[in-house]
Amino acid sequence: MKRIDTEAIVIGGGATGCGILRDLALRGIKAVLIEKNDIASGTTGRNHGLLHSGARYAVNDLESAQECIAENRILKKIARHCIEDTGGLFVTLPDDDPGYHRKLMEHCKYAGIPCEELSVGKALKIEPNLNPNALSALRVPDGTIDPFRLAAANILDAQEHGAKVHTHTFVTAIIQEGGTATGVHCHDTRTREDFEIFGRIIINASGVWGQRICALAGIELRMFPSKGAMVIIDYRLNSVVVNRCRIPSDGDIIVPGDTVSLIGTTSKRIEYSQIEELNVDDGEIEVLLADGEKLIPNLSRTRVLRAYSGVRPLIDVSGDVDGRTISRGIVLIDHAARDGVEGLVTIAGGKLMTYRLMAQMAVDLACKKLDVSRKCSTHREPLPGSELTMLPSKHIKYFTGIPQSVVGSTLYRHGERVRQILSLSKHNYALICECEMVCEGEVEYAIRNLNVKDLVDLRRRTRIGMGPCQGELCSYRAAGLFTRLKVATSDESNGMLIDFLEERWKGMKPILWGDGLREAEFTYWIYQGLFGLGDVAMRGEEGDK
Amino acid sequence: MIDLENISFDHCIKCTVCTIYCPVARVTHHFPGPKQCGPDTERLRIKNPELLDDSLRYCTNCKRCEIACPSNVKIADIIQSSKWKYFKKKFRIRDYFLSHTDLIGNTAVKYSGIMNFFTALSPVKFFLDQVLLIPSKRIFPKYARGTFRKWFKKFARKKQSAFGTHVVYFHGCFVNYNEHGLGKDLVSVMNAMNIGVTIPRERCCGVPLIANGYIEKARKNARFNINALRKTIEDPGTRIVTTSSSCAFALKYEYANLLEMDNSSIFNNLNYITRYIYDQFQAGNVPPMKPVTIRAAYHSPCHLERMGGVIYTIDVLRRVPGLDLQILHSECCGIAGTYGFKKEYYDVSQKVGSALFKRIEKARPDFVITDCETCKWQIEMSTPYKVLHPVSILARAFEK
Numbered sequence: 001m002k003r004i005d006t007e008a009i010v011i012g013g014g015a016t017g018c019g020i021l022r023d024l025a026l027r028g029i030k031a032v033l034i035e036k037n038d039i040a041s042g043t044t045g046r047n048h049g050l051l052h053s054g055a056r057y058a059v060n061d062l063e064s065a066q067e068c069i070a071e072n073r074i075l076k077k078i079a080r081h082c083i084e085d086t087g088g089l090f091v092t093l094p095d096d097d098p099g100y101h102r103k104l105m106e107h108c109k110y111a112g113i114p115c116e117e118l119s120v121g122k123a124l125k126i127e128p129n130l131n132p133n134a135l136s137a138l139r140v141p142d143g144t145i146d147p148f149r150l151a152a153a154n155i156l157d158a159q160e161h162g163a164k165v166h167t168h169t170f171v172t173a174i175i176q177e178g179g180t181a182t183g184v185h186c187h188d189t190r191t192r193e194d195f196e197i198f199g200r201i202i203i204n205a206s207g208v209w210g211q212r213i214c215a216l217a218g219i220e221l222r223m224f225p226s227k228g229a230m231v232i233i234d235y236r237l238n239s240v241v242v243n244r245c246r247i248p249s250d251g252d253i254i255v256p257g258d259t260v261s262l263i264g265t266t267s268k269r270i271e272y273s274q275i276e277e278l279n280v281d282d283g284e285i286e287v288l289l290a291d292g293e294k295l296i297p298n299l300s301r302t303r304v305l306r307a308y309s310g311v312r313p314l315i316d317v318s319g320d321v322d323g324r325t326i327s328r329g330i331v332l333i334d335h336a337a338r339d340g341v342e343g344l345v346t347i348a349g350g351k352l353m354t355y356r357l358m359a360q361m362a363v364d365l366a367c368k369k370l371d372v373s374r375k376c377s378t379h380r381e382p383l384p385g386s387e388l389t390m391l392p393s394k395h396i397k398y399f400t401g402i403p404q405s406v407v408g409s410t411l412y413r414h415g416e417r418v419r420q421i422l423s424l425s426k427h428n429y430a431l432i433c434e435c436e437m438v439c440e441g442e443v444e445y446a447i448r449n450l451n452v453k454d455l456v457d458l459r460r461r462t463r464i465g466m467g468p469c470q471g472e473l474c475s476y477r478a479a480g481l482f483t484r485l486k487v488a489t490s491d492e493s494n495g496m497l498i499d500f501l502e503e504r505w506k507g508m509k510p511i512l513w514g515d516g517l518r519e520a521e522f523t524y525w526i527y528q529g530l531f532g533l534g535d536v537a538m539r540g541e542e543g544d545k
Numbered sequence: 546m547i548d549l550e551n552i553s554f555d556h557c558i559k560c561t562v563c564t565i566y567c568p569v570a571r572v573t574h575h576f577p578g579p580k581q582c583g584p585d586t587e588r589l590r591i592k593n594p595e596l597l598d599d600s601l602r603y604c605t606n607c608k609r610c611e612i613a614c615p616s617n618v619k620i621a622d623i624i625q626s627s628k629w630k631y632f633k634k635k636f637r638i639r640d641y642f643l644s645h646t647d648l649i650g651n652t653a654v655k656y657s658g659i660m661n662f663f664t665a666l667s668p669v670k671f672f673l674d675q676v677l678l679i680p681s682k683r684i685f686p687k688y689a690r691g692t693f694r695k696w697f698k699k700f701a702r703k704k705q706s707a708f709g710t711h712v713v714y715f716h717g718c719f720v721n722y723n724e725h726g727l728g729k730d731l732v733s734v735m736n737a738m739n740i741g742v743t744i745p746r747e748r749c750c751g752v753p754l755i756a757n758g759y760i761e762k763a764r765k766n767a768r769f770n771i772n773a774l775r776k777t778i779e780d781p782g783t784r785i786v787t788t789s790s791s792c793a794f795a796l797k798y799e800y801a802n803l804l805e806m807d808n809s810s811i812f813n814n815l816n817y818i819t820r821y822i823y824d825q826f827q828a829g830n831v832p833p834m835k836p837v838t839i840r841a842a843y844h845s846p847c848h849l850e851r852m853g854g855v856i857y858t859i860d861v862l863r864r865v866p867g868l869d870l871q872i873l874h875s876e877c878c879g880i881a882g883t884y885g886f887k888k889e890y891y892d893v894s895q896k897v898g899s900a901l902f903k904r905i906e907k908a909r910p911d912f913v914i915t916d917c918e919t920c921k922w923q924i925e926m927s928t929p930y931k932v933l934h935p936v937s938i939l940a941r942a943f944e945k
Contacts, residue, residue, distance in 0.1 A: 234555055235588045259588050303555045392595045403577070405586050408596040431577075434559070434585050437596075467588070469559045515616070519558040 002195035006032045006164070008366060009184055009199040011171055011213055012206030013037075014044035015147060015352050018154035019359030019378065020205055025161035026381060027367065027374040032164045032197050033155070034171055034186055036209070038457045040151035043207050044352060045460060046278075046310025048230050048264035049257045050241060051075065051083055051143035052353045055090060055115060056248055058107035059100075064329060065111040068353050072141060074379045075356070080386040081415025082150040086256060088142025088241035089123055092135045093294055096246045101136050104245060108140065115140050127238055129296045142241040144257050147352055148460040149413060152450050153383040160384065167451055174202070174217040180342035181217055181335075190453060201366045204346040205358075208275055208313035214346060219339045221346065222316040225275050228265040229284040229309040231292070231511070233302050234468050237261040242295050251291030258412075259436060259467065260305065263292040270311070280307040280510045303515050305468060306507035315348045330354060332361050343369075385415025402429045409437035413462065414445075421445045432481065433474035435467020443481050455479060455500035470504045472523040476531070494536050501527060554623055556616040557584035563610035563620055568877035569603050572896035576603035579610035582627075583620035590627060597631045603893065604628075605881030606756060607847035622802050629758045639677040643883040644757035647749040650688070650722030657688035680891040684926045686723050686918075693721045693728040697744055701732050708741030712821065713777040715770075715796065717789040718749050719918040730940035731788055731818065737832045737943040738825055745773045750795040753883050755803060767806045770796065775810045785815040788936055790849035790916040791882065793817040797852065817849065817916070819858040819935055826864065834942035836867030841933070842910040843872050844901060844924065846917035850875060858916055858935050865942045871908050876901040880923035895927065902927050914938060 010020050013035025024031040035041075054068030076083060092101050108115035116139045123137035124130055155165055166188065173185040175196065183198035204213045214221040236256045244252035250266045266284045285307055293299045315331045330350040335341040347362040360376045367374070392408045399407045401424050411418045421441050422428060428441035446452045446461040455478055458464055464478055465471030479497040482488040488496065501523075508520055527533040557580065564570050564578030576582070582601050589596040601624055610620040642649055653660045663669050664685045674681035693716055705711065712735060720728040735742050747770055751763035774785055774796075787793040796815055800808040825831075843862065845855045862870055879898030884890050905913055905928050913924050913932045921932040 236591050256592075259592050302552065392593070396595070403598045403600060405589050405596040405598050408593065409589065412593075431581075434581060435588070437586075437589065467585075468555075468557070472559055473561075515556050515558060518616070522558050522560060 002193070004032060004164075004195065004197040006030045006197060006199045007201070007370065008032075009034065009197055009202045011184070011202065011204050012042075012209070013039040013151070013155070013165070013167060014042050014205065014207050015040065015151050015154070015355035016044075016207070016347060016350070016358045016362075017205035018151040018158070019355045020203055020347070020362050021158040021163050021165070022154040022161075023359045023363040023376060023378050024366070025158040025163040026377050027363065027372060029366070029370065029372060030162065031158070032166065032199070033158075034169050034184065034197070035165070035167045036170045036189075038167050038453070038460060039155055039165075039451060040148045040460055041456075042209070043310045043313060044147045044151055044355075046230075046308060047147060047228070047352055048253060048255045048262040049144050049147055050253060050255045050264070051145040052351070053088060053140040053142045054111055054113045055088070055104065055108055055138075055140040055142070056243060056253075058111045058113060059103055059247070061328065062107070062111055064351070064354075065107070065113065067330075067357060068351070069111060069113045069141075071353050071357055072143070075145065075353075076143070078379065078382045078386060079145070079150055079153065080382070080389060081412070082146045082153060082383070082386070084144045084256075085141075086143050086240045087126075088140045088243060089118070089127060089130070090138040090140060090243045090245040091123065091130060091295065092137070092245040093131060094133055094135060095294070096135075096244065098135060100247065101138065101245050105138065113140060127240055127242060129237055129298050130242065131295055131297055136245070138245065142243070144241065144255055145352070146258065146413075150355075150383075152461055153385055155451060156384045156449065157381075165451055167457070168453055171213060171216065174213070174344070176217065176341070179340060181344040200343065201369055202344050203362050203366060204344065205348075205362065207348065208311045210313065210315075210346055210348050211272065214335075217335070217341055217344055219335055219341060219344075221333070223272060223348075224314040224316060225270050225272060226312040226314055227268045227270045227278065227309050228312060229268075229280045229288065229307060230262050230264045231285060231288045231307045232305040233261040233263070233299065234305050235260060235302075237296055237299060237302060244291075244295060251288040252295070254292055254295055254299075258463065263288045263299075267312075275311050278309045278311065280309050282510070284309075285510055303468070304511040305516065306470065306504075307510045308507045313348055330358050330361065332358075332365060334365060385417045387416050399424070405437050406431070406439050410439065410442055414442070417445075432477045433462070433464040433467065435469055435474070436463040438462045438464045438474065440481065443478055444485060447482070447485055447487055455482075455496040456503050459500070465500065465504060469519060469523070470508055471500060472519065472526060475500050475504075494533075498533060498536070501533070553617065553619045554584035554587040557614075557618045558616055560615065562613045562615065563618075566609045566613040568607060568609065568879065568897045569605055569893060573603065573893050575893075576600050579604070579620045579624065583610070583623040584618055587623050587627065590631060594631045597627065601628055601632075603890065605877070605879070605884050605894075605897070607877050607881060608851040609847055609877060612851055619802060625755065625803055629760050632758070634758060639679055639887070640757040640883075642677075643886055644753040644759055645749075645762075646718040646722070646753055650718050651692075653688040654690065654692055654722050657690050661687045674888065678888040679886055680888045683886055683891065684922070686719075686922050689723055689725050693725045694744065696725055697728070697732070701729075701742070704736070705741035705743065708736070708739060710739070711741040711743050711783065713774065713783055713785040714742050714744050715747055715750075715774065715785055715787045715792060716744060717747075717787060717792040717918075719789060724918070727788055727934050727937060730934070730937045734822075734936055734939045734943060738822075738830050739832075740825075743777065745777045747773060750789075750792040751799065751804070752791045752795045755795075755799060756881075756883055760804070764804050764806060767800045767804050767808070771800070771806065771808050771811060774815070778811065778814045783814060784821055785811060786818045786821045787815075788818050788916075788934060789918055790817055790846050790852070790854065791919070793854075794848040794852055817852065817854045817857075819861045819916070820854055822861050822939070823857040826861065831864070832943055834864075834866055835944070837865055837938065837941050838867045839912055839938070840869040840910050841871070841912045841914045841938070842905050842908040842930075843870055844878065844905070844913055844915040844920060845873075845875050846915055846920045847877050847881075849916050854916075862914065862935055862938060865938055868938065868942075870914075871910065873901065873904050873908065876904065878920045878923040880919045882919050885919075885923060894923075898923055898927055905930060
């Protein structure tokens with residue numbers, strides 16, 4: 001069996017795992033990351049991409065609020081190309097307790113969050129589609145963040161500093177020698193290869209799946225998963241983040257995310273056994289749309305693109321099985337101290353906003369154990385692509401000849417790396433995805449540099465198939481590119497295409513009405529009627545029939 | 546920031562039929578097509594206006610995409626309004642001249658002899674080409690001596706009071722400054738049908754202004770025209786007609802959809818002329834006609850197609866005895882108003898029209914018939930045939 005030796009093993013390729021890998025790499029520690037699916041495919045990629053200012057937590061959870069504002073400031077510096085500094089509003093509607101407005105202002109002051117009172121008229125000028133019956137408004141430094149881009153940029157930097165990544169790879173066992181965890185046994189689901197990785201420390205950053213990883217090491221760690229559903233609107237209804245000024249509840253945030261807007265979120269406790277079956281039900285969609293409409297009344301006239309949900313990895317540290325004392329804060333567990341298993345550390349809880357801080361905490365502990373004295377620098381070093389502030393107008397000139405929409409969109413997604421992606425050859429800027437302006441050069445760059453193994457991975461790196469058509473025109477073009485770039489056989493490309501369409505279909509199913517339904521029917525006709533994709537026999541399938 | 550009142554782009558389901566029917570996308574890769582420039586990139590422009598593509602400028606606003614669209618997306622309107630919402634306005638003397646047709650026309654008709662002489666001279670053409678970027682290959686329409694309005698006042702107005710029914714005629718700049726013949730034909734056709742003609746005050750309908758981004762001026766003209774025309778229809782049965790399909794299209798649709806003006810007060814009274822004549826014919830008002838013995842090829846202009854007006858023209862023409870009419874396959878002629886007068890688009894414009902020119906050649910007609918004045922210029926310049934207006938055909942048939 002293949003054996004890999006390293007210093008640190010990171011389990012989980014969410015924001016935290018990616019952040020940990022980068023932090024380790026920047027401190028000169030050899031590290032390998034294992035992810036069972038794709039980078040940012042779990043909870044990290046299933047939120048509304050809100051760069052919290054902390055105001056949302058200011059009243060109920062001062063500590064989280066303070067963490068948020070501190071990380072907010074750091075991320076705006078180190079992850080420029082993953083962030084849009086849109087600003088945010090907290091709007092009091094006629095149904096809301098008018099006292100909360102004042103309370104929020106006071107608590108923001110304690111937490112050190114800049115919070116400015118606005119007249120409703122001024123708020124409407126910033127956000128013309130806002131409910132004009134709003135009673136009052138506050139402005140806070142909320143923004144938006146692209147979690148896929150953030151995770152991928154962390155990985156890219158880590159790899160450029162020598163770290164290794166295995167995606168689509170399961171941990172099947174934790175290898176222990178005399179009470180010390182020394183390595184992991186893994187299975188690559190794509191190559192169907194088993195191999196072992198040995199290291200001096202294992203960091204479990206697998207979020208809600210952390211309970212399973214701990215179980216593999218014989219440790220009991222109770223997770224209390226909470227499901228949050230979100231709805232995506234076809235285009236940007238709002239230009240700033242709009243929050244409802246009340247005690248956090250369902251459907252009270254509308255976030256402009258790249259080319260779309262998202263309404264979030266619900267919160268529902270689910271059984272641990274259900275964490276893989278994340279369906280969104282009618283009730284959740286109804287709540288989200290009804291509450292969203294209160295903030296932006298025109299929302300009811302817009303097209304809903306898809307609905308999806310994620311699982312918050314809430315963790316129980318007290319051993320209290322009722323889960324009453326469950327914290328939403330960061331939990332760092334040294335299993336040597338807690339369970340007597342050396343070489344294993346779990347980091348869980350927290351938020352996307354605090355991923356960097358969580359990584360820092362985990363790596364600080366790892367360094368103590370490995371006797372490494374180098375300090376964390378992830379709060380200073382910009383991520384790849386964010387080295388300089390990029391002005392689209394300047395770049396559009398630099399790439400004269402390529403459509404502005406392509407240059408602007410590529411720049412938006414990859415920051416300064418755009419110079420490694422675009423070139424004036426016609427092939428390079430030929431469009432693959434027409435909704436999100438993903439060109440052939442960008443697909444090639446992603447496949448070659450960003451750990452893309454299939455079409456679904458490609459979507460997370462480039463936004464392919466995330467526009468109104470949900471992959472109707474771009475997915476077969478992109479599948480063809482995998483073959484042309486010789487990273488997949490034509491059978492494998494067909495398989496990817498089917499998987500990709502199934503994945504898109506899953507998120508469209510709950511919202512199929514109106515134009516969304518018409519478009520889905522059209523897509524179905526293209527793929528089933530025109531291409532006969534349902535009749536494509538995959539390799540190995542023939543014998544089963 | 547987005548105005549949620551106008552979200553037709555959201556209904557696009559990417560069937561791409563608009564791009565198949567786009568005459569410009571077919572001939573140049575510089576224009577990625579209506580779907581891309583309209584609904585697709587509208588989403589991006591909402592996010593960030595800097596994502597505006599220069600390729601938008603290639604759109605001729607022929608509206609064929611809107612006819613093709615099964616989802617009722619106002620594709621061409623999205624492209625037009627993006628042009629003037631997001632492009633930085635640059636003053637260009639050429640565009641100013643091309644778009645301010647009534648201003649230029651009023652001056653030109655006073656010195657029409659000199660104007661027509663000079664614009665045909667090759668050194669002048671060279672100058673226009675090099676300095677103003679008006680292609681030297683383009684042949685200019687001739688200016689008439691004096692205006693149609695003056696002629697009407699002097700020779701026709703008095704006679705009109707003899708008729709019991711009247712139409713209000715919006716003659717447009719072309720008839721007023723270039724082609725009095727068409728206006729005279731209209732008057733004689735109406736009179737032959739026992740209908741009098743009145744001409745209210747009017748300004749340029751705004752089509753060239755819209756195309757060149759003079760939106761405020763277009764709105765001003767629209768306001769003027771709506772008010773002037775509204776006064777003429779206080780008697781509710783009164784019909785307003787035009788002999789220019791683009792003027793009719795602007796008055797009816799561009800005013801409301803693009804300029805966001807309220808033209809509901811005149812909307813139902815207003816038609817392109819052949820629709821009005823069709824209605825009259827249906828009601829039995831068909832004066833005796835003599836055979837014309839003309840073999841003609843009929844070209845349907847884009848804007849008339851967009852209004853669904855082509856069937857009326859064809860029906861009216863079919864009633865003219867002796868007219869051997871061949872209906873050409875629907876193609877864009879490529880000129881698109883002022884578009885074909887711009888050096889940067891001249892080649893595209895001619896390429897777009899080439900399919901139509903070939904069809905005309907093949908039909909070997911005596912004349913070409915079409916409803917649109919700029920199509921007429923384009924066809925007369927690019928083929929050996931003279932182009933007549935349907936009303937002029939009728940005038941020949943009605944001649945005693």
